[in-house]
Amino acid sequence: MSLxxxxxxxxxxxxxxxxxxxxxxxxxxxxxxxxxxxxxxSIPDITKKMxxxxxxxxxxxxxxxxxxxxxxxxxxxxxxxxxxxxxKPILDTLVHWGKNHIEYMSSQEKKxxxxxx
Amino acid sequence: MSLxxxxxxxxxxxxxxxxxxxxxxxxxxxxxxxxxxxxxxSIPDITKKMxxxxxxxxxxxxxxxxxxxxxxxxxxxxxxxxxxxxxKPILDTLVHWGKNHIEYMSSQEKKxxxxxx
DNA sequence: CGGCATCCGGAATGATACTG
DNA sequence: CAGTATCATTCCGGATGCCG
Numbered sequence: 001m002s003l004x005x006x007x008x009x010x011x012x013x014x015x016x017x018x019x020x021x022x023x024x025x026x027x028x029x030x031x032x033x034x035x036x037x038x039x040x041x042s043i044p045d046i047t048k049k050m051x052x053x054x055x056x057x058x059x060x061x062x063x064x065x066x067x068x069x070x071x072x073x074x075x076x077x078x079x080x081x082x083x084x085x086x087x088k089p090i091l092d093t094l095v096h097w098g099k100n101h102i103e104y105m106s107s108q109e110k111k112x113x114x115x116x117x
Numbered sequence: 118m119s120l121x122x123x124x125x126x127x128x129x130x131x132x133x134x135x136x137x138x139x140x141x142x143x144x145x146x147x148x149x150x151x152x153x154x155x156x157x158x159s160i161p162d163i164t165k166k167m168x169x170x171x172x173x174x175x176x177x178x179x180x181x182x183x184x185x186x187x188x189x190x191x192x193x194x195x196x197x198x199x200x201x202x203x204x205k206p207i208l209d210t211l212v213h214w215g216k217n218h219i220e221y222m223s224s225q226e227k228k229x230x231x232x233x234x
Numbered sequence: 235c236g237g238c239a240t241c242c243g244g245a246a247t248g249a250t251a252c253t254g
Numbered sequence: 255c256a257g258t259a260t261c262a263t264t265c266c267g268g269a270t271g272c273c274g
Contacts, residue, residue, distance in 0.1 A: 004159065008215030009143045009208070015218065019247070026126045036256050042121060047248060052257060074254080074255045086217070090210045091126070097207055098125030101132065104200075136267070153236050164268060169237055190235045191274080 012090070015061045020046055020054045022094065025084070028064060029091055033077040063087065129207070132178045137163055137171045142201070143208055145181060150194040180204065 016022055020043065027042050028034050034042075039051055055078060058064045063084035069075040133139055137160065144159050145151050151159075156168055172195060175181045180201035186192040 004147060005143050005208075005212040005215070006140055006160070008212040008219065009139050010215070011218050011222075012211045012215035013139065022126050022130060023123055026122050030121060043123070047250095048257065049249090049259095050247065053247095068256095072254095072255085074257085076256060083221075087214065090207070090214055091122075093207045093210050094129045095122040095125040097204065098122070098127070098129035100203070101128050102125065105128075165237065166239095166269090167267060170267090185236090189274095191237090193236060 015063065016087075016090075018054050018057060020050055021058060022091070024051075024054055024058065025063070025080070025087060026091055026095070028078060028080050029085075029088055033067075033079045035078070036076055039078075058084075132175075132180065133204075133207075135171050135174060137167055138175060139208070139211065141168075141171055141175065142180070142197070142204060143212070145195060145197050146202075146205055146208055150184075150196045152195070153193055156195075175201075 023043055023046075024039065027039065031038075036051070036055075039055075040046065040048070043051070055064065055066070059066050062081055065079050065081050067077045067079070069077070140160060140163075141156065144156065148155075153168070153172075156172075157163065157165070160168070172181065172183070176183050179198055182196050182198050184194045184196070186194070
């Protein structure tokens with residue numbers, strides 16, 4: 001059996017690659033449903049085009065679902081699928097490590113700021 | 118308190134972004150030390166330039182260490198740092214999900230292959 | 235052996251305008 | 255409101271050659 005897990009990591013990366021996918025997931029994982037505009041408010045720096053394309057990718061891979069309401073004004077709701085939920089452990093470890101890393105970095109920063117004080 | 122974890126995810130991504138970083142980590146996490154050439158053998162598709170730059174990034178962020186032996190022929194050993202070890206849970210969840218995803222995809226494939234049989 | 239410098243193409247991302 | 259179309263740009267990563 002192979003000890004290195006390159007294929008598995010690559011398979012996961014294929015689904016999660018993209019500047020905004022994990023950001024999007026970190027939001028939708030916490031809500032039952034989210035609308036296009038809500039994503040834009042939550043993620044100010046993302047453009048419509050990027051949001052749209054990343055959402056489509058995630059939908060293609062079965063991570064999120066998309067429901068259109070035929071009404072005016074238009075309404076579209078996104079939700080995380082059951083399969084998408086299986087990504088939560090990844091998100092959790094990412095958030096956990098990031099939290100620790102931010103603390104680590106700010107503790108490193110103090111040593112630098114020291115010279116200006 | 119903030120419920121969305123965008124900053125944390127982004128902080129983690131800043132360290133892990135790059136086509137090969139997680140692949141590299143998935144290899145070095147299983148070995149005490151690895152040499153430049155060993156990475157090349159383990160990851161046939163990576164170029165010297167990419168390997169070099171990704172290793173430098175990881176070293177910069179304190180994830181791996183680099184030790185040069187002043188001898189001919191040149192010898193350089195890379196190792197995962199203690200801080201780098203803290204990424205293992207992320208790798209584990211990635212590998213775990215990837216494994217499951219590969220099975221999921223191959224089960225989807227059968228339905229398609231069906232038409233050629 | 236391990237790695238950097240240079241050049242280069244294509245993919246990823248962004249800005250803006252337009253649409254049902 | 256929720257996108258798409260188009261054009262511009264940035265940047266990642268690959269090919270190659272040179273170096274200690």
